[in-house]
Amino acid sequence: MTTLLTHVTLFDGQGGEPLEDGALEIQDDGRIGWVGKTRELPRDIRAGAQKIDGGGQFLMPGLVDAHIHICWNGEESIFELLERDRSAILLEAVSLARRTLQQGTTSIRDVGGHEYIEMHLRAAVARGWIEGPRMKLSGRVISMTGGHGHFIAREADGPAEILKAAREQIKAGADTVKLMATGGSATPGQDVMASQLTQEELAAAVAAAHPMGRTVAAHAHGPSGIQNATLAGLDSVEHGSYLNEECAALMAERGTQLVVTLGVANPEIEDVHALTPIQRADYERRKDGIQSSRDRYIQTLQIARAHGVFLACGTDAGGNALAPHRHAMAREIELLIDYGVPPLDALTMGTKHNARVLRMEDEVGTLERGKWADLLLLRGNPLEDPRQLRAVAAVWKGGQAVDLRSGRLDD
Ligand SMILES: [Zn+2]
Structure with missing residues (x-):
């Protein structure tokens, strides 16, 4: 019936x-x-x-989260999680998948997994063993030796190694290949403005992925990394927090998608004293940057909209110790609206636009x-x-x- x-x-x-x-x-x-x-x-x-x-x-x-890390809880540091037994990570991921669905997020794109646990999670959902959202996955992120997230990444240098690293992810079941094109704040001591991986190295991932029908995404904050990723022909730029006019014009011309992640740059902290020691340390380290990243993201959104860049959004939930999964997509859309995106556009980003990033626009x-x-x-x-x-x-x-x-x- x-x-x-x-x-x-x-x-x-x-x-x-x-x-x-x-x-x-x-x-x-x-x-x-x-x-x-x-x-x-x-x-x-x-x-x-x-x-x-x-x-x-x-x-x-149903909401679509275009940037999530479903294996990590967003409460402990990555270094703590890496110490944990693989089975414990898997069991928590089962719970995170169910709870993500319960919040109305019916599809996700994971852009940084944990020992391919996420591949098994997706298979278990598809077989009806557990409840969870539809999933598009990247497998392991690819970074240069010592690059952003190197402790979880497949490190690779030079186009030939990148090509192989990308093909390894596709072999493991990846729908998208994720690379680190600039430094990141979750890796201690890195400069988010500094580019990592050259345009030629990024293009090698495209050469591996596109003929196989896979997309390529780059973590990029500073303009040089955004430019490298766009010129290399990548499908999406993740974060893009220091987008400038020149990069926005280039992205619009090439049809490169921008996946902003506002929540991770502006954690929801009601009570600093309620934080765990790890979270507290993370907060103290990033405190000064939180206000400036808010101002900077308002600018990024204005520039992107003025140039007609295709805008999508993700929570980056699990991406660090202050990126919880609780209400993550709701909060992302709340922040988009708070930062000046009209409510109708913000809701469209979190559904229709994100579905396109996942290449699921014909289905959801x-x-x-x-x-x-x-x-x-x-x-x-x-x-x-x-x-x-x-x-x-x-x-x-x-x-x-x-x-x-x-x-x-x-x-
Ligand atoms: Zn992330």
């Missing part, structure tokens, strides 16, 4: 204002059927369906007939109050209602 959601404010993710008193049909095959006004529902669809009255709540596509990201019924029902309208993104009433993935009761992140 098909399921009918009626009397909802329906945001279809296609860029327009939401439809008042909307209805959506979930077909037996888990895909979306009819979408429109409740009062215009065809009689035959209404007759044969199980009805759920949405009572004016807000229905939108908007509420259209034939796509997967990956749905998020919120108690209030996030276009009026972004905090409503945390007020999850129900989640469906592929038409299946997700159990929200067990082990929620906001318990």
Whole structure:
């Protein structure tokens, strides 16, 4: 029997204002059927369906997180996590995957895994052993010797080694190849403005990935790294916190996607004293940078929008000790709005645009007939109050209602 959601404010993710008193049909095959006004529902669809009255709540596509680290908890440092037994990492990742889904994030792109645990996680979800979002994965990140994240990376130098390193990830099951094009703040002692890996080295990853139908993503903060990545033909630049006019023009011309990660640069800290010693140390180290990175990201977003750069977003949850998974996508969209992105555009970034980064735009990201019924029902309208993104009433993935009761992140 098909399921009918009626009397909802329906945001279809296609860029327009939401439809008042909307209805959506979930077909037996888990895909979306009819979408429109409740009062215009065809009689035959209404007759044969199980009805759920949405009572004016807000229905939108499931969120898509374009930059996450599903194996790491975002509470301990990477160095602590690397000390831990592989099985313990895996068991926590199972929990993180379920909780991510419970928050309404129905698809993710992991851009930095842990000993390929994420590949097994994806397989377990696909087989129905555990609950979790749809996943696109990068496997191990690739960095130059001693580059950003070298302690977790496949280190490689020179185009030939990069080519091999990229092919190793694809062999292991990667959908995207992730490289480090500049320094990063999570690696002690690095300069985020300094480029790492040359344009030729980055281009070698493209040469490995594109013929295999895979995408290539680069971590890049400073303009020289952003420029190298764009000229090398990469699909996306991650973070891009020091985007300038010249890089933005180049990215727009080449169609390079920018995946901003605001939450990781501006951690949500209600009480400094409640932090663990590791988190406290991380916070003290980065405290001065947090305010400036906020100002800088407002500029990055303005420049990107002015030049028409394709904008997407990710949480970077798990990326460091102050990047928790709790409400991560909700918070990312709240920050986008806070930093000046119109609410409608911010919500479109977190759904339709991110689906395109994952190359899943034909399957998810908007509420259209034939796509997967990956749905998020919120108690209030996030276009009026972004905090409503945390007020999850129900989640469906592929038409299946997700159990929200067990082990929620906001318990
Ligand atoms: Zn990251």
